[in-house]
Amino acid sequence: MAKRSKPEPSPATPSSPNNPVIPRRALLTGAAGTLGAAILGRAAPAQTPAPQDIPADPTKVPGGPLSEVGSRSAFEQPRRMVQPQALSASSRTPLQDLEGIVTPSDLHFERHHAGVPKVDPRRYRLMIHGMVGRPMNFSLADLKRYPQESRLYFIECSGNGGAGYRNVSPDRTPQQVDGLLSTSEWIGVSLATLFREVGVQSGASWFLAEGMDGAAMTRSIPVAKGMDDALLAYGQNGEALRPEQGYPVRLLLPGWEGNASVKWLRRIELSDAPFMTRQETAKYSDPLPDCTARLFSFEMDAKSTLTFPVYPDVITPGWWEIKGLAWSGRGRITRVEVSTDGGVTWHEAALQEPVLSKCPTRFRFMWSWNGRETVLMSRATDETGYVQPTREQLMQARGQGTRYHFNNIRSWKVAAGGAVTLTE
Amino acid sequence: MMPAARAVATAAVLAAGWSMVACQPGTSSARAAPPERYAFGQPATPEQIAAWDIDVKPSGEGLPPGSGTVVQGERIYAQKCAVCHGATGTEGPYDVLVGREPGDSFPFGRQPRLTSTIGNYWPYATTLYDYINRAMPQMEPGSLTAPEVYGLVAWLLWRNEIIAGDAVMDATSLPAVVMPARDRFVRDNRRGGAEIR
Numbered sequence: 198m199a200k201r202s203k204p205e206p207s208p209a210t211p212s213s214p215n216n217p218v219i220p221r222r223a224l225l226t227g228a229a230g231t232l233g234a235a236i237l238g239r240a241a242p243a244q245t246p247a248p249q250d251i252p253a254d255p256t257k258v259p260g261g262p263l264s265e266v267g268s269r270s271a272f273e274q275p276r277r278m279v280q281p282q283a284l285s286a287s288s289r290t291p292l293q294d295l296e297g298i299v300t301p302s303d304l305h306f307e308r309h310h311a312g313v314p315k316v317d318p319r320r321y322r323l324m325i326h327g328m329v330g331r332p333m334n335f336s337l338a339d340l341k342r343y344p345q346e347s348r349l350y351f352i353e354c355s356g357n358g359g360a361g362y363r364n365v366s367p368d369r370t371p372q373q374v375d376g377l378l379s380t381s382e383w384i385g386v387s388l389a390t391l392f393r394e395v396g397v398q399s400g401a402s403w404f405l406a407e408g409m410d411g412a413a414m415t416r417s418i419p420v421a422k423g424m425d426d427a428l429l430a431y432g433q434n435g436e437a438l439r440p441e442q443g444y445p446v447r448l449l450l451p452g453w454e455g456n457a458s459v460k461w462l463r464r465i466e467l468s469d470a471p472f473m474t475r476q477e478t479a480k481y482s483d484p485l486p487d488c489t490a491r492l493f494s495f496e497m498d499a500k501s502t503l504t505f506p507v508y509p510d511v512i513t514p515g516w517w518e519i520k521g522l523a524w525s526g527r528g529r530i531t532r533v534e535v536s537t538d539g540g541v542t543w544h545e546a547a548l549q550e551p552v553l554s555k556c557p558t559r560f561r562f563m564w565s566w567n568g569r570e571t572v573l574m575s576r577a578t579d580e581t582g583y584v585q586p587t588r589e590q591l592m593q594a595r596g597q598g599t600r601y602h603f604n605n606i607r608s609w610k611v612a613a614g615g616a617v618t619l620t621e
Numbered sequence: 622m623m624p625a626a627r628a629v630a631t632a633a634v635l636a637a638g639w640s641m642v643a644c645q646p647g648t649s650s651a652r653a654a655p656p657e658r659y660a661f662g663q664p665a666t667p668e669q670i671a672a673w674d675i676d677v678k679p680s681g682e683g684l685p686p687g688s689g690t691v692v693q694g695e696r697i698y699a700q701k702c703a704v705c706h707g708a709t710g711t712e713g714p715y716d717v718l719v720g721r722e723p724g725d726s727f728p729f730g731r732q733p734r735l736t737s738t739i740g741n742y743w744p745y746a747t748t749l750y751d752y753i754n755r756a757m758p759q760m761e762p763g764s765l766t767a768p769e770v771y772g773l774v775a776w777l778l779w780r781n782e783i784i785a786g787d788a789v790m791d792a793t794s795l796p797a798v799v800m801p802a803r804d805r806f807v808r809d810n811r812r813g814g815a816e817i818r
Contacts, residue, residue, distance in 0.1 A: 284759060311759060324665050324673060332665040339661040363733055394658050405676055411762045413755040415676065464673050473679050475752035479743045482806065484729030490742075494809040527813045581813030594817045596730030 246271045275304055278372055284312040284411070287354065289376025292522065293504050298349070298549075298557045300379035302434045307441045308354050308377065310476070311411030314461055318445040323429070327404070327467035330396025337431065337445050343386040346428055348451070349556045351524050353378040353497050355454035355481055358603030360619075361502075362588065367610070367618035368508060374607060374619065375502045378524070380557050381442075383449050384432030388423040391465075401467040405474075406448045406459040416457045417471035417493075418450065426451050426555075429462065452526030452555035453495040454601070456481055486596030497526030499585050500604035501533055501560070501577035512615045514568035519546075524557040525579035532578040533560040539572035539608070540587070546575070554580075566611065572620060573609045588621060677751040681796030684750060687767035688791035691784075694776025697769050701758045710780050719780045725801040740781030744806050746798035749774045771795070 252258045269275075275295065277288040287308040290300055300306075307313075318337050326332035354377035360366070361374045370376075401420055408414035418427075428449040431438060438444040443460030450458045456476060471477070471493070483491040501523035506512050519537070523530045529552055534543035549559035560575065577585045586594075588605040595602075610620040677683040699708070706712075710719035720738040722728065729735050729742070739749065754770045756762050765773070775790040784790075784798060811818045 311756065311762065324669065326665055326670050326674070332670060333662040334665050334669065335662040342661050343659065344655065394660075394662065396658075407673075407676070411756065411759070413675070413762070415751075415755070466674065466676065468678070470678070472676055472751075473745045473748055474676075475743075475748050475756075478745060478748055478806070479737065479739075484727075485807075486730040488727040488730065489805050489807045490727070490729065491809050492806045494811065496809075496811060496813075498811065498813075579813065582815055583813045584815070586817045590817050598728070598730045598733045598735060600729075 245274070275301075277304055277306065278376060285310050287377060289372050290379045292371040292376055292378070292502070293507055294372075295504070298380050298522070298559055299434060300381060302381065302436070302439050302442070305379040305381065305433075305439065305442055306352075306354065306377045308455060309410065309441070309460075310414050310456075313440050314410045315440075316409060316445060316461055321445050321463075323446060323462060323465070325391060325395045325465045325467070327465075328398040328401035328469065329467050330398065331394075333395050335391070340386050340391075340429060340431060340446060343390050345384060346387050347382060347384045347432070348428070349380065349382050349551075349553055350449065350451045351378055351380045351497075351555065351557050352449075352455045352458060353524070353526075355456065355494070355497070355601035356603075358500070358605070358607075361607045362591070362603040362605060363597065365619060365621045367620060369619040370509065371502055371504055371507050375500075377455070378522075378557070381433045382435070383428055383430040385428045385430035385446070385449065388427040388429055388448075389425075391429065392420070392423055397467055400469050403468050403471045405464070405466040405468065405472050406457075406462060407464040407466075408443075408459045408461045409463040410461050414456075414459055414461075414476065415472065415474040416459055416477055417468075417474065418448075418457060418495075420467065422450055422453070422495075450495070452497055452528075454481065454497060457495055481601060483601050484596065484599050486599075494602060495526075497524075498602060498604040499523070499525035499527070499530070499577045499579040499583050501530075501575040501585055502607050503573060503575055503609055506573070506611070506617045507609055508618050510617045512566060512611065512617065514566050514615075516563060516565045519562045519564050519573060519575075521546075521560055521575050522557040523548075523560055523575070523577035524555075525577065525581075525583070526555060527583065528554045528580040530558040530577055531580050533558070534576045534578075535560075535562040535564075536574040536576070537564050537566075537571060540574055540606075543576065566615075568613065568615075570613045571611050573611060573617075574606050576606055675751075675755055677747050677754075679745045679747050679796065681747060681792055684747070684792035684795060685767045686792065687771055688789050689768050689771030689773070689775050690789055691772075691775045691779040691786050693768070694772030694774070694779075697765075697772055698776050701761075701765075702773070705759065710777065718777055721782060721801065727802060727805045738781065739777055740783060740801060742802050744800055744803050746774070746778060746783075746800055747796055749777060750795060 275291045279288040280286045288306060290304050290306045321337050322334045324334050357375055357377035360369050403417050404420055406416055406418055429446055430449040431446050433442055446462050447460040448458050448462050483494050485491060501521055503521040505520045519535055523533045533546040535546045536543050546560035546562040552558045585604060585606055591605040608620045610618050705715040706718050711717055717736050718739050721740045750770055753773055771790045778784040779786055
């Protein structure tokens with residue numbers, strides 16, 4: 198238990214020589230909420246219970262009552278990190294505080310372009326029109342009547358990883374670098390089923406997906422993706438979508454940059470060409486060093502990141518399990534390698550089943566730290582043979598000024614005293 | 622699932638259905654093969670489509686009747702846009718709208734801190750109409766009339782030195798405007814595999 202730096206039942210003391218791992222992360226996750234908030238620029242979470250509020254021996258007193266909706270232990274306070282700004286903003290998933298591959302729905306990252314709209318599911322309809330044989334409206338009940346599909350996929354914002362590409366600052370957590378990544382079991386109907394229902398015309402090659410938020414968010418998507426694995430999702434991790442994830446219905450394009458999976462979906466228009474919306478031209482395009490910009494860069498390249506040990510962990514010499522997540526928008530992860538010497542040598546990490554297409558895979562590697570300064574890295578390979586590039590390789594291909602799709606190897610320096618920080 | 626795999630699965634269900642019918646006449650219809658269409662949903666009427674179909678394509682398809690001038694746009698901009706984008710479109714605090722690169726070079730991939738604007742980055746003028754009409758002003762999206770949007774588009778294009786001060790923007794003139802960055806955009810050439818692109 199001492200390996201993880203989570204708040205312990207009595208972490209009120211700011212420092213403990215027997216377990217130096219605890220205080221720093223406890224500091225940042227709530228035990229000293231004010232200072233943590235000052236560092237991370239986020240709202241301070243509720244205080245951890247004081248020791249006197251917890252019975253010394255829980256077997257000697259009655260326990261608490263039943264509840265209609267459960268809640269986390271008061272000692273566990275994972276929080277999204279919220280940008281304190283306007284309606285077009287994002288919040289980030291605390292990757293370093295989570296286990297496994299599924300993101301609790303209330304910690305799924307957010308990226309909204311005009312805030313979270315309120316939608317009445319009883320008045321909801323999805324309209325599909327344009328180059329179709331039968332322009333149609335579908336109620337939520339209509340959509341739920343179709344054969345159901347349920348699959349685990351990540352959604353990742355194309356801007357994720359920027360803090361690991363340029364101006365790399367040592368005091369960055371995985372949440373700050375890669376927290377625009379979340380994974381859910383998504384439940385819904387295959388878009389191909391709806392395309393057959395409306396009779397997509399043979400010349401239709403693109404469709405516009407439009408949301409019912411204040412931005413009426415729009416992206417043009419190739420029809421081929423709709424016929425392949427796209428979902429109209431109405432469920433997430435066993436329940437209805439959360440409002441922040443597009444309630445009541447969102448588009449879900451497995452493996453593709455998150456903004457294309459339009460939330461609060463209300464309209465699909467089939468066409469023979471892309472619509473060239475603001476989001477897909479002026480916003481989510483990728484400037485390249487040859488003075489062009491890449492359009493429709495949908496697929497997320499293979500990537501991995503450590504979730505332990507990372508900033509702000511402090512470790513002691515001895516055995517530790519290096520842990521992390523690896524994912525690819527092009528299919529399954531086939532291999533993850535870990536380096537404990539700054540990339541000089543690489544070791545095969547164990548992959549935790551299930552290893553699923555377009556879904557993060559957990560990897561682990563047991564490591565005995567000798568107490569000397571070193572750098573930890575991870576490197577993912579996907580089923581297309583793509584190997585996660587170094588920062589230098591990616592900069593060579595994309596240029597210093599590129600704006601999205603930052604999938605370079607992340608590096609974590611372990612100082613002689615055991616403090617872990619992000620490094621170039 | 623790939624369409625081919627789905628077709629195989631459908632064929633298997635179909636075959637199972639056939640043998641069942643052959644052996645057990647009167648078998649429940651619950652085991653019937655899935656149809657191509659389920660006939661759920663309701664037809665969308667022309668009125669319903671017209672009410673929601675607000676998008677504008679680079680060809681100009683979708684642009685409504687009406688027109689707007691630079692002078693008209695300047696007045697609306699001052700009233701409804703300047704608070705977020707600055708008096709001349711360059712001051713912020715939110716997105717900077719006005720500015721050109723020397724020689725219309727496009728060094729965004731090389732220079733991390735370069736600000737992209739309508740004049741130096743947007744490839745299609747029609748996108749201005751589509752986006753302003755659907756999403757602006759941010760606190761009152763969708764509240765502008767067609768002449769107001771045309772006027773704003775005219776003022777923004779004039780401020781970016783793309784059209785003349787006496788130009789009128791409408792469904793014919795707007796799609797004909799060629800943006801400085803029009804030819805800077807390329808399709809994604811990443812394909813996975815060994816190459817880093």
